[in-house]
Amino acid sequence: MSGDALTNTPKLGFGLMRLPRLKSGKIDVEQTSQMVDMFLDAGLTYFDTAYVYEGSEEATRKALVERHPRDSFTLASKINARLGCVDAKTCKAQLQESLRRTGAGYLDFYLLHALQSSNRDNYDRYGIWDFVREQKKRGVVRHVGFSFHDSPQMLDELLTLHPEVDFVQLQINYADWESPTVFSRENYEVARSHGKPVVIMEPVKGGRLANPPREVAQILRHANPDASLASWAIRFAASLDGVMTVLSGMSTLDQVRDNVGYMGDFRPLDQGEREAVERARQALAGVEQVPCTACRYCVEGCPRDIPIPDVFEALNQELLWGNPTRARKEYAEAVRGHGGAGDCIGCRRCEGTCPQHIEVTSWLRRAARDLA
Known part of the structure; x- marks a missing residue:
């Protein structure tokens, strides 16, 4: 790829967390390969995986890295100082394991994973900030950032302490835009006040906004009966200023086909569409639900093995x-x-x-x- 990936990345990224699986539980590499091909054929290039996404990095190697020129795509992975990590050595070893699993040679984007108050001290204690900075100097990773799940006050503090980071990954969707626990809008505003490009995760909130409650769906279908419900969520996120790319965790060929249909040639929301999304957000806020995105981080270590x-x-x-x-x-x-x-x-x-x-x-x- 030519140019600076921070500014030239297409608006839709492929999140590799929720890949299709066979009955055996293993990732369906054949279907994933077809999904990857369709995504690249649409002129889209950004792929996102992580050390703790079970089977994802290996599937990325088989479906993407071994089948397409290395300069035809960009790849992100992550280092996690809580899951799969007991000390500085095992934590830092995740990078070499990610490189081995993906076979990518280098990572275009490397993130400190899921920073929040419960794991922040680990990243400091294990020297991970210095570690990723050294890897960038060596060229093993090209751009360094972190994904974040906490308060705007903590985000502002981290960006003040670590101005060297190139970008921030945030959970942003219209359901969480005014959330008092996710802080989508406030965290976005903090990141932009520091001049950081934003990668957006969970734009469809774990698929929930692709199949919202009836009253929410009616509002959006009335505004545009031809648009998929997922498209409203992804275009809302991608329309924000300073957004580098929006990750969609796609699981089927139909999801890829739908997403590239409206994001291959991205058009921001117009005023009428923004008003429709706001009405949908207000309607959704009145519906009681468990706001789970099925990331499954909670499952590991549950002493009662509760799914x-x-x-x-x-x-x-x-x-x-x-x-x-x-x-x-x-x-x-x-x-x-x-x-x-x-x-x-x-x-x-x-x-x-x-x-x-x-x-x-x-x-x-x-x-x-x-x-x-």
């Missing part, structure tokens, strides 16, 4: 769709062979790692009461 995201998905069947029969059926399937919601011992380990800052134990009690 927390699956429990919440079942509970949302009742909350969002008023379907308690289906909710109980999905719950029973989710916990078969695992711990149930009522088995939670309240250790709150899950809450310490949750990027959405969900009161997990409270919602598990609700699920145990309503679904078990």
